[in-house]
Amino acid sequence: MSGAAAGPALKDLARLEPLAFEDLTGWEADDHAAAFQAFLRSCRALDAASAELRPAQAPQGDLFRICREALKTPEAGKAEAKRFFETHFQPHTVVPHSGGGFLTGYYEPEFQGSRTPDSTYRVPLLGRPQDLVTIPQGETLPGIEKGLQAARRTGTGYEAYPDRAAIEDGALGDLAKPIVYLREPGEAFIIHVQGSARIRLADGSVMRVSYAGRNGRPYTSIGRVLVQQGEMDLESMTLAKLMGWLKDHPEPAKALMRKNESYIFFREAAELAPEDGPIGGAGHPLVPGRSLAVDRSLWAYGLPVWLDGRLPLTLDEAEPLQRLMIAQDTGSAIVGPARGDFFFGSGDEAGRRAGLLRHSVRFVVLQPKPRS
Template sequence: MSAAASPPVPAGAELVRIEPSTLPGWSRDDQRVVLRLFAKGCQTDPPLRQGIAQPEGLTRACAAAATLLAAGEPDLATARAFFESHFDFWRVRLPGAGTGFMTGYFEPEFEGSLTPSPAFPTPLYGRPPELVTKMPGDDWPGLDPDLSAAKRGADGLEPFAARAAIEDGALDGRGLEILFLRDPVDRFVLQVQGSGRVRLQDGSVIRLVYAGRNGHPYTSLGRELSRRESIPPAQMTMDRLVARLKADAGFARELIALNRSFVFFARRDDLPPESGPIGAAGLPLTPLRSIAVDRSVWPYGMPAWIDAEIPDGEGSSEAIARLVLAQDTGSAILGPSRLDLFVGSGSAAGHRAGLIRHPVALTVLWPRGQGR
């Protein structure tokens, strides 16, 4: 095997270059699915959430995929050869266990209203105009380095209101409300997932996409509930967390307030009903083919190979070995082999996504000849 420039990886992670033929399932996967996604571009300009710069080789590979697809639908051998010829394959290993960790997420759907009422009192807010998102390389002296966003005031940047202050009315009266949900638990789930559908009383559906967050660090409520009620972490699913919150409104308010992070949304009325939600890269997500990664480590548009055994949502498990595409990110997705797998839309997808907390073997595909 000839020498190749490896992708950038934080200290403590090990990269091992491998041949694609050694990947279990590589010869059985349908790489045409990801090739079609890849041909649509690495990201929009600008993406919904800014990540690290894309290597030039990745941009060129996206363009090459578009050229290939323009000539007609390729056969499976051609699609497989495209990735083998444009990328080097690097297995990501961590000290100790060696494998990474994967969770699942989904696009939820809730009932809602365009106007507040006793049935729908909980507002969703659009992005406040004074909110400033911290970009890679930004230096904000005097502010907590853990803040990822801030408020631009008359005297410069200052911390934006945390969740408790917003829920107490810090944004009221400014016309930022875009929709109203039944309760704070529905809003919390929507904010964790980062996108969703809201079904109005007339049956129409409004699509929502991520528009920013207040910049305060994310706190896992599942982890906190596990600690408080001595629930083994492996048993703390999203379904269980939501059921506990729905059962006690006072407890829900108190627990949700521990997560100081607060997400804002925007309507996307142009999205067709059959389209997946829009990820941080600005492109639609595809069930079981789109992943969220740490945007400070891996670029959007990067292909990767995952190998894991995950719940099928029906009481059994499924071995999943396939090519995927980095198209999203998340506040809790931190580290070189921490992934979030997009499972789909609706309640069944949500049930399955909440069960996924499993080891994963990650192999990243890095543009051939593209160094650090």
């Protein structure tokens, strides 16, 4: 367990069963060099001396030591990268005490927008409010209900941050400035769920927006609510169908979206190059097909994770998913020891693929081997 930064609650949620690399179906065929390049991004962020973006919270011990070794061979080919992972890590299947492994997908959407509001572009994405206080994982603040992950700083202390409905009704006033405007409330909501976006402006330029904080309220899946209400069935639901429903039913959609109390704030990510993925929770650009969002209270950023399951191509077709991923992000809906979110990339096709993925998966963490 050394270096994996697994929280003390992990033993209460799952057991870890060690196994050999040869027990991983598909291990020999994976592109380990691609996984290694993604791993290097985490390692550079963990190494404060060479991080170009803000350094992530570096885990102590073996994972950090192994990262230092990886940085010595940045151009490792497939065979060398495979040997590196096999030399420095030990696979462990994660067996939850209840339920099983579950994988969803996410992406960086692209929509049209404007820096100034008009009759077409009227739905704002808000910047981080001045009074927002993020509560670190596992900590509490006086007067704040346990489990809330943010608070509002007042003249006399702290209070719970307003929920989505209150914020949309203007509860923050001038504390949160709009950074860009979109056409549809559903577009803004999807960006809230995904945590980043590319906004194509009228002059042809592309504005990148990244996560800057949240109100700390619990997340509710509106897709699940629609299924429970009988508006859609789970088997045929796609992101396109969901967005279409939101656009075609504006008043019910407003009430539906407000069932999700969680609200996300953004910043303009002008530092990103066009070819970069969005900034993940680890503080560096994500890698399509290799970056995985995990429960940050249980797993460290930079931890390699092997996924074994099915990757849908359409509602009726799927291909094998046997791939080494790197934990580089998190999300309010990603909770549990065998819960992951697969980053597909940017744009409509990535969104189509992401919207299809809600499948069972075998979740195998590669635990750092202690120094021999």
